[in-house]
Amino acid sequence: MAAVLFDFSGTLFRAETAESWLRAVLTETGHTLPESELTGTVRALEEAGALPGGAVPVELPADLTGLWAVRDESAELHRAAYTGLSRRVPLPDPGLHDALYERHMAPAAWAPYPDAAEVLRTLRERGTGIGVVSNIGWDLRPVFRAHGLDAYVDTYALSYEHGVQKPDPRLFAVACEALGTDPREVLMVGDSRPADGGAAALGCRVHFVDHLPVTERPDALLPVLDLMS
Incomplete structure (x- = not known):
């Protein structure tokens, strides 16, 4: 991957x-x-x-x-x-x-999950490409910058900027193309099976986490590191 x-x-x-x-x-x-x-x-x-x-x-x-x-x-x-x-x-x-x-x-109005910084930083240190693919109607980049996570993200594929929303494979394709990566070598991590599961149509592997409050989900992202090792 x-x-x-x-x-x-x-x-x-x-x-x-x-x-x-x-x-x-x-x-x-x-x-x-x-x-x-x-x-x-x-x-x-x-x-x-x-x-x-x-x-x-x-x-x-x-x-x-x-x-x-x-x-x-x-x-x-x-x-x-x-x-x-x-x-x-x-x-x-x-x-x-x-x-x-x-x-x-x-x-x-937003808080990162406790393990988000560690996972993103570790992936960056390994040389892994990182993208954010979101169904959203506004620019979330300032949220990442304010919380110190923007430096780890190589590309953003935001639905409102492309006029297409997940699960449409085209939005995932935008991110894969920006990263210069074959979708078959990409892992999509999300909390919505109907939306994020759309990446599988491109050949991406998909991993799901639960949409829980920040205080109730301290380490659900950490398995991503094992999946990418």
């Missing part, structure tokens, strides 16, 4: 909790909610699936079904899908829906 492709959310990084997300935005915008109301609002946002990288919608509104299916193909579609879900939940100010969307793109 000559290279490894990693998914972003749920694989190398995990988004903050919905409670942290809402509290941060309320603080930034000078709004307040009574604790009892805040708890209910957090629950409603989670059930709506309004936090990208968080829980999926419990029930997808019929008018957003089509948009949801292609949400990662452009920045505009991504914003429309998630703010559309957020707006199902009453907030003190309508402007908070856009503020919530902006917050989820901030480096502070």
Whole structure:
């Protein structure tokens, strides 16, 4: 195996909790909610699936079904899908829906898994090519830079930049081509079997990790080092 492709959310990084997300935005915008109301609002946002990288919608509104299916193909579609879900939940100010969307793109809203740096650093030391392949509607490179992991990544293949989303093999092909590597010599690491499993169509080997909170998944990436040795 000559290279490894990693998914972003749920694989190398995990988004903050919905409670942290809402509290941060309320603080930034000078709004307040009574604790009892805040708890209910957090629950409603989670059930709506309004936090990208968080829980999926419990029930997808019929008018957003089509948009949801292609949400990662452009920045505009991504914003429309998630703010559309957020707006199902009453907030003190309508402007908070856009503020919530902006917050989820901030480096502070993301935390790397505890073993991410070690795995990426070790792969780099071995001369292994490293790419990030993500279904996303915004530029995640600043997140990697802020957390000191950008230096380990050779290329990024982001769905919104190419108008195609996983499991479409074309997105994985973009990364393999950028790395100059035959897909049959590439390992794809991700948390979604439906999405990340698409790499197998190119001949990539695929390894899955669980999308768990950062505190509950300390070392799930370490087996990648053995798979590449």
